[in-house]
Amino acid sequence: MPYVPHTPEDIRSMLDTIGLDQVDDLFAALPEAVRFQGELDLPDGLTEEEVRRFFIKAAARNHGQLELTSFLGGGVYDAIVPAACDAIISRSEFMTAYTPYQPEVSQGTLQAIYEWQTYICRLTGMDVSNASMYDGATALSEAVSMALAAKRKKTVVLPANLNPRYRRVVTTSMRGEGITIVDAPVAFDGTVDIAALTGVVDGDVGAVVLQNPNYLGLVERTNEIQAVAAAAGALTVAVVNPVALSVLQTPAEFGADIVCGEAQPFGIASSWGGPLLGFIACTDAHKRRLPGRVVGRTTDSRGQEGYVLTLQTREQHIRREKATSNICSNQGLNAMCATVYLSMLGTEGLQELGESNLTRAAALRRRLGKIDGVEFPFAGPVFNEMVVRLPRPAAEFRAYARTRGVLAGIPLDGFAECGAGDLLVAVTEKRTAVDIDLLGEVLADFLAGREEVSS
């Protein structure tokens, strides 16, 4: 038994102390009728080497973003994973510790969470952040609940250009709470139609959600949306890409009340979509409605500064059915990873990260724009992701590009103002000029009908 230290002699001696004859007697309290008979139908245990080989073989049957050239985004990005991040989160002190319930022996985790909260506040301009959420979608769901509870309202407005995966999670959650969801239509330029928004935001609305950049990659009309929400007495909930906050207007600057999103690009592997790193932050006015763990700085009995979980009267283990959320375990170690990542950047590094995404997005647009038949249906500014309109179905192009080793993007057929030819293409700081040129070449071949030759 690899992880259990007991020798037969240990077991005998321990049973003697307890006063039992055999191990099975330990389970005497289980009624006979529910005792499992026989052995679990699972394979025999393997050696560590066999386990490793099993997973190496399984991994070899996959084709990831290290092997292929990825332009996939939509919320999760092919971002750099620094070795230092992995080294820190592999330390047993962080990896194997529990939620810091005993602050005297958990200051490492607590201070790191406080630093994470500070980073999120500095990126977003908000006053308060929590320790983390499961992912961007669940963070949004909690943000909407918070806003509606604060306003004691039962209607939320979601923009039609919201990440559809987020919308699904919010819709599912709101149904349970009896919340009405109203859609804000998208204008021809791919951003929220302000006139239409004004028409749907009335006194019943407690929260207006915006995504910036929106799911089409476009910088949104943030100030105008916030103004419409505020005029009706509703809170503004902003879903943001935290990497884009390196250069984009902060949610505080456009007057958001609650901010959430997905922080995976801060050093976290994509792992087929999990574990990710949701975050949520808000203005001071709403801090007592935040879900999950929050760390505060205080003093100890010896007069030293230190950190502790705080504002716990919001939480399920105290408030039970009256808690603001049921969240308990969150994505702690991934928040630690992102905290290390952000500590490696500094002010200049963060700006360089942002500019390198902007540069690659501009280069992508220029390269693909040279191909006959390719259009960019939306003219507004983008950060690192954009809609490319093809004269043939985007799904067919995706399949073809895959045969050339390229993950070309996400087909958008049926989403918002998009049709069958629309493809969502993302770049990150990892994409090179060669990568972008390859995508252009593959797309040109596809549109020129040269698929057969190349594949």
Added chain:
Amino acid sequence: MSQDSQLTPERWNASLPDSIFNQGVAGRRALTFPKWDGEDVSADLPDAVRRAAPADLPSLSEPEVMRHFTRLSNLNHHIERGIYPLGSCTMKYNPRVNEQIARLAGLADLHPEQGPEDIQGLLGALKLLETGLCQITGFDACSLIPAAGAHGEYLGMLVIRAYHLSRGDTGRTEILIPDSAHGTNPASVVIAGMTPRTIKSRQDDGRIDLEQLRDALSEKTAGIMITNPNTLGLFENDIQEVAALVHAAGGRLYMDGANMNAIMGKSRPAEMGFDVVHFNLHKTMSTPHGGGGPGCGPICVTADLAEFLPGPWITANADGSYGLDKVPDADSDGIHSYFGNVGIALRALAYILRLGGNGLTRATECAVLNANYLLARLKPILPVDHEVGCLHEFVASGRSWKENFGVRTLDIAKRMLDYGVHAPTIYFPLIVDEAIMIEPTETESKESLDHFVAIMEAIHAEAQSDPDLVKTAPHTTPVGRMDEARAAREPDLRFLGPCNCAI
């Protein structure tokens, strides 16, 4: 090795580093990005949409970053340092091979928008895990999507609600929950749009009171949530009768599987009469707690509830390949952007494969052996109200210490920290006065448990001879007791000062 020599409180040679926000020096940098190697392009981002000023972050070199976080790490207790007997948390050893496999190229670098053609190996592994979890619980279908135990509870409640609604049974909105339950249970019920109704557990042993249950059942009953074994570490002896009553009333049974480590290979939720169970893979299946996640909280369900599990479903094709079915569209329900904490699920599979069926059963046996051994050794100084039939954990009471020495459970817990062990879960469950909930797990050796007993005996002696020493503990930890009232009254939740102006 002398037992006595270990009983000196452990001096913790670590102090809090300065905030990272105070450590930056302008011009330093740890992470740089590949230079753009193509034609010159200019990004035309209008000033109107740019942030007014760059985010003020500390500028540090990589060695400084590593030193800061390593110094922070030295302030933590953790499993590789010493016993971590937090009741209900199953703080077992986290195998290193699990970490290695989750980071493999071909697993860690998969994008969630990649389809079956690129992820055959991953889908095969995840399907194998689903099958294994179904085998351990006796159920027919599994969803790996929930990202934590509470997330699994939420999904389980959605499934039960969807089941009733599918039958046009719209009035079933009440979920019964014993008063000994974890706080996530009632919170999850509310979030899923139902109403929790508390039922009192039996005073003598904390188990479900059948009379209370009968009284509470009605045409409004959607189901019941039961932790089995319960939070006192006791198996619900009457579980089949409970199941019969709830089913007869039209409700379904949800098992909180936080305590699965007590019963693997010994009893299965399906045979007990449950309809849904969640796992905490970060407890039972050895994946790390990470200081608060990421965890993984899959649920397993009976065949008739399978249709209510969210997509995508992994399907095994006749030719040995794998596909995805019920891929979500705009109208689908969802609880996560993608497929949950996939990397954690892979670690759990590594554990299950390493141990095999017999090994999992052995893990449960030794977990229960360890708890009962510790109970037998500790009860002379730390009474346990409900000791008969204790499985993987037990709840002692510090009541007599409070009465005799004026030392509370909180004080005992804090003094334990001085001796280099983590405190158990305290003041939970709420139904035991001065509760001390101890779960050693199977990965602790007999010597480790004996050491723990010796510490408790030493603290017991201190409580008699010098109660103030215990009441003012901890003394050797990096910080003392924190002023939690001040933290809540004057919240200081982020660093306010400017960065990079140290020099």
